[in-house]
Amino acid sequence: MPGWLIKLRDVLTSRMVVRWGFLAFFLFAVSRLLAFVRWASGDGPYVHRPEAVAGLLPVGHFTSFFAWIKGGGWDTLLPAGLVIIIAAVVTSLLFKRGFCGWICPLGTVWESAALAGRKLMGGHNLRLPRWLDLVGRSFRYLIAAAIFFFLLMVPLQEAVNFRQLPYMWVADVKTIQSFANPVFILIFALAFVLSMLFGPVWCRWLCPLGAWYSVLGIASPCTVRRTESNCIHCHRCNDICHAFVDVEKAVSVRAPECDGCMDCVRVCPAEECLEATAPGGIRIAPWAWALMVVVLWLGIFGFAKFTGRWDTTIPDEVFKQVINSGQLQEKTPGGF
Numbered sequence: 001m002p003g004w005l006i007k008l009r010d011v012l013t014s015r016m017v018v019r020w021g022f023l024a025f026f027l028f029a030v031s032r033l034l035a036f037v038r039w040a041s042g043d044g045p046y047v048h049r050p051e052a053v054a055g056l057l058p059v060g061h062f063t064s065f066f067a068w069i070k071g072g073g074w075d076t077l078l079p080a081g082l083v084i085i086i087a088a089v090v091t092s093l094l095f096k097r098g099f100c101g102w103i104c105p106l107g108t109v110w111e112s113a114a115l116a117g118r119k120l121m122g123g124h125n126l127r128l129p130r131w132l133d134l135v136g137r138s139f140r141y142l143i144a145a146a147i148f149f150f151l152l153m154v155p156l157q158e159a160v161n162f163r164q165l166p167y168m169w170v171a172d173v174k175t176i177q178s179f180a181n182p183v184f185i186l187i188f189a190l191a192f193v194l195s196m197l198f199g200p201v202w203c204r205w206l207c208p209l210g211a212w213y214s215v216l217g218i219a220s221p222c223t224v225r226r227t228e229s230n231c232i233h234c235h236r237c238n239d240i241c242h243a244f245v246d247v248e249k250a251v252s253v254r255a256p257e258c259d260g261c262m263d264c265v266r267v268c269p270a271e272e273c274l275e276a277t278a279p280g281g282i283r284i285a286p287w288a289w290a291l292m293v294v295v296l297w298l299g300i301f302g303f304a305k306f307t308g309r310w311d312t313t314i315p316d317e318v319f320k321q322v323i324n325s326g327q328l329q330e331k332t333p334g335g336f
């Protein structure tokens, strides 16, 4: 393969390019949702209601997920959220927390902040003392466990009723509205600065979803393996790992913080030393790992879309009534 084609392939499958692609799509979907609300408010032309913004309401859709698992049936009202949860679970289970590493739009913002911080601080984010890092990570798992058991205990009928609440149907718009709140802007700015200094603080110490996906990722059949006899102990893998994993000492990276970003595999200079592998020792090139994550994600979305499991069955006119019924009381950043 010509060198320029290899370069192009590597750029297109690099983590930040893939991540920014998903983030750009998500922001586009948000803008379409705001245009839909403008239409519903009689303030603009008709726009098809996008479903992907459902990703903003993970806890609500996890309620649907547990209801589905317990036999409460598929959510036909807002199924996109359920599809996104299933896709995130499958991706994280197969590709080491792959949702966090490659897709999550919020994670992309914090990763970008961390990257900017590394550039400004000579290549490294600051590291908290080990004990404090441990306290932070334990806190994340505690929150995750509490929410997990709470959602698991919600009675089936209540979970099914929950998704039928008109409040839930416009919760995505309400969430977007809250982004304009000065308190939110302040917290966001603070999290951005902290991420520049210490890496993605939200993902590492607070996000309960990330904690669930971390636990799933431990069981991932695809992982990063190191062959000690080929290692020249150059520290490059440890230096680049944004999750602070001690790759240089691992045989098989099982750390829950690893999100399969492939950065360590890409920088390792030693022949056949650090490699991503599938069961049976099958080697996965970093670009192929990225491609598989993207294809899996889009494949689940495509399957849901073409089998009628993605789009809402709530008619536009019903959304219009809910939007104009006082459910949305504050003005949104879109100006409606």
Ligand code: SF4
Residues within 6 Å of the ligand: 226, 230, 231, 232, 233, 234, 235, 236, 237, 238, 247, 248, 267, 268, 269, 270, 273, 274
């Ligand atoms: S980058 Fe490769 S050679 Fe260097 S320490 Fe890590 S595993 Fe060993």
Ligand code: SF4
Residues within 6 Å of the ligand: 224, 240, 241, 242, 243, 244, 245, 247, 253, 257, 258, 259, 260, 261, 262, 263, 264, 265
């Ligand atoms: S650099 Fe390697 S060990 Fe660290 S998160 Fe990425 S894939 Fe995992």
